[in-house]
Amino acid sequence: MAKGTVAYKILQSHLVSGKLIPGEEIAIKIDQTLTQDATGTMAYLQFEAMGVDRVKTELSVSYIDHNMLQTDFKNPDDHKYLMSVAKRYGIWLSKPGNGICHQVHVERFAKPGKTLLGSDSHTPTSGGVGMIAIGAGGLDVAAAMAGEPFYLKMPKIVGVKLSGKLPEWVTAKDIILELLRRLTVKGGVGKIFEYFGEGIKELSVPERSTITNMGAELGATTSVFPSDEITRAYLKAQGREEDWVELQPDPDAEYDEVIEINLSELEPLIACPHSPDNVVPVREVEGIKVDQVVIGSCTNSSFVDLTRAARMLHNRKVHPDVIFAVAPGSKQALELITQDGGLLDFLKAGARILESACGPCIGMGYAPPSGGVSVRSFNRNFEGRSGTPDAKVYLASPEVCVASAIAGYIIDPRKLAQKENIEWIRVQMPEKFPYGDEAFIPPLPEEEAREVEIYRGPNIKKLPDFDELPESLSGEVSLIVGDNITTDHIMPAGAKILPLRSNIYAISEYVYHYVDPEFVQRAKKVRDEKAKANIIVGGENYGQGSSREHAALAPRFLGVRAVIAKSFARIHHANLVNFGIVPLEFLNKEDYRKFSMGDEVEIPELAESLRGGKEIVVVNKTTGEEIVCRYNLTPKQISVLLAGGLLNWIKRKQGVEV
Ligand code: MIC
Ligand code: SF4
Numbered sequence: 001m002a003k004g005t006v007a008y009k010i011l012q013s014h015l016v017s018g019k020l021i022p023g024e025e026i027a028i029k030i031d032q033t034l035t036q037d038a039t040g041t042m043a044y045l046q047f048e049a050m051g052v053d054r055v056k057t058e059l060s061v062s063y064i065d066h067n068m069l070q071t072d073f074k075n076p077d078d079h080k081y082l083m084s085v086a087k088r089y090g091i092w093l094s095k096p097g098n099g100i101c102h103q104v105h106v107e108r109f110a111k112p113g114k115t116l117l118g119s120d121s122h123t124p125t126s127g128g129v130g131m132i133a134i135g136a137g138g139l140d141v142a143a144a145m146a147g148e149p150f151y152l153k154m155p156k157i158v159g160v161k162l163s164g165k166l167p168e169w170v171t172a173k174d175i176i177l178e179l180l181r182r183l184t185v186k187g188g189v190g191k192i193f194e195y196f197g198e199g200i201k202e203l204s205v206p207e208r209s210t211i212t213n214m215g216a217e218l219g220a221t222t223s224v225f226p227s228d229e230i231t232r233a234y235l236k237a238q239g240r241e242e243d244w245v246e247l248q249p250d251p252d253a254e255y256d257e258v259i260e261i262n263l264s265e266l267e268p269l270i271a272c273p274h275s276p277d278n279v280v281p282v283r284e285v286e287g288i289k290v291d292q293v294v295i296g297s298c299t300n301s302s303f304v305d306l307t308r309a310a311r312m313l314h315n316r317k318v319h320p321d322v323i324f325a326v327a328p329g330s331k332q333a334l335e336l337i338t339q340d341g342g343l344l345d346f347l348k349a350g351a352r353i354l355e356s357a358c359g360p361c362i363g364m365g366y367a368p369p370s371g372g373v374s375v376r377s378f379n380r381n382f383e384g385r386s387g388t389p390d391a392k393v394y395l396a397s398p399e400v401c402v403a404s405a406i407a408g409y410i411i412d413p414r415k416l417a418q419k420e421n422i423e424w425i426r427v428q429m430p431e432k433f434p435y436g437d438e439a440f441i442p443p444l445p446e447e448e449a450r451e452v453e454i455y456r457g458p459n460i461k462k463l464p465d466f467d468e469l470p471e472s473l474s475g476e477v478s479l480i481v482g483d484n485i486t487t488d489h490i491m492p493a494g495a496k497i498l499p500l501r502s503n504i505y506a507i508s509e510y511v512y513h514y515v516d517p518e519f520v521q522r523a524k525k526v527r528d529e530k531a532k533a534n535i536i537v538g539g540e541n542y543g544q545g546s547s548r549e550h551a552a553l554a555p556r557f558l559g560v561r562a563v564i565a566k567s568f569a570r571i572h573h574a575n576l577v578n579f580g581i582v583p584l585e586f587l588n589k590e591d592y593r594k595f596s597m598g599d600e601v602e603i604p605e606l607a608e609s610l611r612g613g614k615e616i617v618v619v620n621k622t623t624g625e626e627i628v629c630r631y632n633l634t635p636k637q638i639s640v641l642l643a644g645g646l647l648n649w650i651k652r653k654q655g656v657e658v
Helices: 006-013 037-049 074-089 101-108 123-129 138-145 172-183 198-202 205-218 229-237 303-313 331-339 342-349 398-407 413-420 446-450 494-500 504-510 519-529 550-557 570-578 589-594 606-612 635-643 646-653
Strands: 015-017 025-028 032-036 059-063 092-094 115-118 132-135 150-153 156-163 191-196 222-224 257-262 269-271 279-281 292-295 323-326 373-376 392-395 473-480 533-537 560-565 582-586 600-603 616-620 625-630
Touching: 006 015, 006 132, 006 191, 006 222, 032 037, 032 101, 032 138, 037 059, 037 074, 037 138, 037 550, 037 646, 059 074, 059 101, 074 092, 074 446, 074 494, 101 115, 101 123, 101 205, 101 331, 115 123, 115 138, 123 132, 123 205, 123 222, 123 229, 132 222, 138 150, 138 570, 138 646, 156 198, 172 205, 172 257, 172 269, 172 279, 191 205, 205 222, 205 229, 205 303, 292 303, 292 398, 303 331, 303 342, 303 398, 331 342, 373 398, 398 413, 473 519, 473 560, 494 504, 504 519, 504 550, 519 533, 550 560, 550 570, 570 582, 570 635, 570 646, 582 589, 589 625, 606 616, 606 635, 635 646
Parallel strands: 032 059, 032 115, 059 092, 115 132, 156 191, 156 257, 191 222, 292 323, 292 373, 373 392, 473 533, 533 560, 560 582
Antiparallel strands: 015 025, 025 150, 269 279, 269 392, 473 600, 582 625, 600 616, 616 625
16 A cells, blocks of 8 residues: 555645545645646636635745747737736746746745645656645646645555666666656556655756656656655755755555666667657667757756756857757756856857747747757657657757767767767756746735736637536547547647637637647537537547646537547546546447447437446447447546536535536
8 A cells, every 4th residue: 555655645644535545536635736827827717717715725836938939919918817816816926937837846846745736747846855746737726726625546656766876977867768668658647656765865856856757758647756865955055944854755665566777777768759658778879860959848957957968068069960959947047057157158069048938848939840850858759749740859868968969960978978078077966046036926915915906818718618418428429549649639739829728719729730630620510510529539548748628628619528548648537527528438449440430429328327337338320339438437527527527516516606
C-alpha cells in the first residue's frame, strides 16, 4: 500500500474521503491552485458560474504565459479579464513576461508537503520541492478554488531508485528520457513516481523539477521528490526558508513497484519525432543536419539550464546554418543570466532572445522551416505542434541542444567536448535569487475585492448550456482515429487558434482541424440536421498530452456524446466526464474494427446501465453487430455524466437552477 512513502504521507494528510488503496476513489483537499491564461479564462468563467465570493484555497495564482503574441484585441482582452478576476476573487496574478507558470511556481510558491492542482498538465513540476502537484482540467481547478476536494483514483506509488552518479554531460533530462524509453507515453497512467536513493543527492531543485515536469509525458498522475537539505537551501535562497519542512520516506517504506536507474550507466539521450518516448542515444542520430535549436519551456529553462548553455557558448559561435533561440523560463532566470554575463554569451554567440513564456513550445512563434529539423530542450514533440506540419522536432538536454547548435548537426556533447575542448560546466546555486516580486499583483483585501468589476471584452463569450445525458443514445460514428491521439490533435494550439480559447463557439470550428478538416462540418450535420449524437472511435491512450479541457468542451459543443476507445489518458478522461461525454472502453480491443465511418449507432438504456453499474452494449445498426463496452468511472463521475457535466452537477449541489 506504499505506506511511509512521501506521496502516501502527503495524500494521507489531505484525505477527505476514500481509502488510499490503488484503484479506489479518493478525494483530497487542495491547498494551492494555479492556472495559466490559455486554460485560465475558461476556468474562471466556470468559477464565476459557481457563485463563490472568494477563493477558498490557501493560495491561488493566475499566470499569463502561454498566449503572449497580442496580434489583436483577443489576447489583451483575455489578460485584462484575468487581471480583473484575480483582483475580484483573492487570487495572485503573475503578469505577462514574468515567466512560465511551472517555473515561477517552483521559484516563488511551491511548498513541500502541500497539494497543488493546476490547469496545465505540467503542474507536477512543483513535485521537485516535495509537493503533490497534479494537472487537471480548468473545471476541476475552478471547483478546487470553490473549496471542493479533488477526486481521483488512488494511483499506485512507484519508487524510482536512482543509484550511482551521473557521468559528465549526462543530465536530469536524460534520467526522464530513460524512463520514457523504458515505459512509453502510457507507462505512467494511474501511477505516482517517487524518486529516492543516493542519486537524488546530486540533483538540485531545478534538475528535480525537469524530471517531475516530464513525468507528465509518461501519463503519470504526478511525480515527487523528498524534501531535504537541497530543497531547504533552494527555498532559503528564494527567501522562503520558513516554507521548508523535511519530508523523507520512512526507512521501511514500501513502494507498489520499484524501478531502478543506475545513473552511472546513462548517456546523452534524445527523443526523436514525433513522440517523447521515441528515445535513442544521441550517438544513434548523430550527423542529422539541424535548422533550428531552442532552449526554453517549463522543462529546461531554469537558471541552471541557461547558465550551462551560456557557458558552453562562451567565446563560441552558433553554426551559420542554424537559428538558435533562448526563451528563459522566468524573469528571475533572465535576471540571473543578465547579472552573471550569460546573456552576453548568448548574444555574442548569435542567439535570438525570446520572451520568458511558453512561446515555440506550443507553436506561438519560432516555427521551424518546411520539413526542418528543430532540436529543443522541451517536453513535447507531437507532429505539427511546433506550427510547421512537416517539421521534425527532437527533444534533448540543453547541453545536447547547444552542442548541436555549434556543430550544425545533432551531436553527442561529449564528442564536441573532445573536439573543441569544451570544459564541463558546473553551476553553483546562487545564495540569494532575485525574487522579482514586482511582476506579481497580490490579492486584494476582501472588502476592496468585492468592489472590483470584472472586465469582459468581446473575446470573452458565455459558456454554452449543456443538457443531461439522455436515457438512450442514438448517434453516428463521425470519426475513427488510431492510438496515442493527443489533445493537440483534437484541439490544436498555435498562434491562430490559441487566441480563441475564451470563445467556445469560435474555437470549436478547429476541432481535429489538421487530422480531418471535414470533421466539424460533418459533426454539425449529425447534430443539427440528423438530431443525433456524434460518436468518436479511438485507439490506445486517447487524449494524451495537455490538460486543455477545450479538447472535451468543444467536441461536446459539436454534439459529441460518447468516445469509444481502447484506453484513455487520465486528464482527458476526466475532462470528457466533466463535459458530459461518456468515455467507453472496448471490452475486447479487437472490436475497434467493428466500426466504420458513418455507421449508425444506438446505445440503449445508457443512463440506466451507468446507474446500475452494468456493462454497456453498443449496437452498430449499420452492421447489426453488438459491441460490449466497459467504463472506468467512479460513482461521482457517473452522477456528473448523468447531470450532463460537472458544472450542472455543482450548480445542482448548490441548489442553483440548471
Ligand atoms: C501544453 O503544453 O500542451 C499546454 C499548452 O501547456 C497545455 C495547456 C493548454 O493547452 O492550455 C497543457 O500541457 O496542459
Ligand atoms: Fe508552456 Fe510548453 Fe510547458 Fe505547456 S509544456 S506549460 S506550452 S512551456
